[in-house]
Amino acid sequence: xxxxxxxxxxxxxxxxxxxxxxxxxxxxxxxxxxxxxxxxxxxxxxxxxxxxxxxxxxxxxxxxxxxxxxxxxxxxxxxxxxxxxxxxxxxxxxxxxxxxxxxxxxxxxxxxxxxxxxxxxxxxxxxxxxxxxxxxxxxxxxxxxxxxxxxxxxxxxxxxxxxxxxxxxxxxxxxxxxxxxxxxxxxxxxxxxxxxxxxxxxxx
Amino acid sequence: xxxxxxxxxxxxxxxxxxxxxxxxxxxxxxxxxxxxxxxxxxxxxxxxxxxxxxxxxxxxxxxxxxxxxxxxxxxxxxxxxxxxxxxxxxxxxxxxxxxxxxxxxxxxxxxxxxxxxxxxxxxxxxxxxxxxxxxxxxxxxxxxxxxxxxxxxxxxxxxxxxxxxxxxxxxxxxxxxx
Numbered sequence: 001x002x003x004x005x006x007x008x009x010x011x012x013x014x015x016x017x018x019x020x021x022x023x024x025x026x027x028x029x030x031x032x033x034x035x036x037x038x039x040x041x042x043x044x045x046x047x048x049x050x051x052x053x054x055x056x057x058x059x060x061x062x063x064x065x066x067x068x069x070x071x072x073x074x075x076x077x078x079x080x081x082x083x084x085x086x087x088x089x090x091x092x093x094x095x096x097x098x099x100x101x102x103x104x105x106x107x108x109x110x111x112x113x114x115x116x117x118x119x120x121x122x123x124x125x126x127x128x129x130x131x132x133x134x135x136x137x138x139x140x141x142x143x144x145x146x147x148x149x150x151x152x153x154x155x156x157x158x159x160x161x162x163x164x165x166x167x168x169x170x171x172x173x174x175x176x177x178x179x180x181x182x183x184x185x186x187x188x189x190x191x192x193x194x195x196x197x198x199x200x201x202x203x204x
Numbered sequence: 205x206x207x208x209x210x211x212x213x214x215x216x217x218x219x220x221x222x223x224x225x226x227x228x229x230x231x232x233x234x235x236x237x238x239x240x241x242x243x244x245x246x247x248x249x250x251x252x253x254x255x256x257x258x259x260x261x262x263x264x265x266x267x268x269x270x271x272x273x274x275x276x277x278x279x280x281x282x283x284x285x286x287x288x289x290x291x292x293x294x295x296x297x298x299x300x301x302x303x304x305x306x307x308x309x310x311x312x313x314x315x316x317x318x319x320x321x322x323x324x325x326x327x328x329x330x331x332x333x334x335x336x337x338x339x340x341x342x343x344x345x346x347x348x349x350x351x352x353x354x355x356x357x358x359x360x361x362x363x364x365x366x367x368x369x370x371x372x373x374x375x376x377x378x379x380x381x382x
Contacts, residue, residue: 004336009317069338092309138341151315175314176218177211193363199217202379203287
């Protein structure tokens, strides 16, 4: 379990806005509605959804809690099929030879090669199982602060889209500028002074 | 608020300057507890890695990485003299008498990697899981709060009227060993 491991990596978010009523129910509904499907869709290259922290591979929010003290803790799972390039090369070589033998020609056209590749990719994509990646999410709702336990850009992008779709709340990634804007408590005048700063030059 | 990606690029220098300032604070033995007006004692130390970057124009960058538990940081100060800024830093933060945190902070994104918090209590059984989660969460939020407070303290100094004659000159004197 990533969140409880000895070392963690995280990117941080500020959550704009709050729910009008019953945050716990709204979060529960969002998690259930956008949970990762229990059955893998063999035609989808990539799929993402929520799953309980304690049960990453059996997404059942009725059985497993997402509330721990005053925090919400759950996981985002991204299942992705990836076809190794070497496997595609191998299948291409086999199919091209077969096509040549069937047609009696000693060459095949560029278009025929593209068609072969498309068929191979289709077949492999259906056969290939998805590889799951699980990223934990810790949300302090009252403080409007959230940790996503990864720093991978692609996972961050999936998270931002999925979170907004699920809860209709916008997660704002925290970095120097957004920290000043959302968490600093600085006055507008102080913020203005910060935003007019230019880089320091120490060299003489 | 500005467009997020524009703001990310435009103000990433503030994060890098912040890390450079933290290094200055540690190396010159400044009182961190006092600086952030903390009730509990807070101390910082540079951990086992430091990354600096220097823009060479035309999108070219020079990157200096110093790694190792007992690594000398002289090359880092040499890089600072050439105009480099710290972009990534491994830190050890002591909060109170017992809590020690290790982590690497990136200046542009404020991403935290390799965070080791003090060990959470409990025997690891499922019954204890809620307690462990809450404790781990508290520790995570505590250290990020310290990082944020340090950053805002830096910004207050950086925007103060006497910055040029005080903070900036002190940092420059440290870099040039005056």
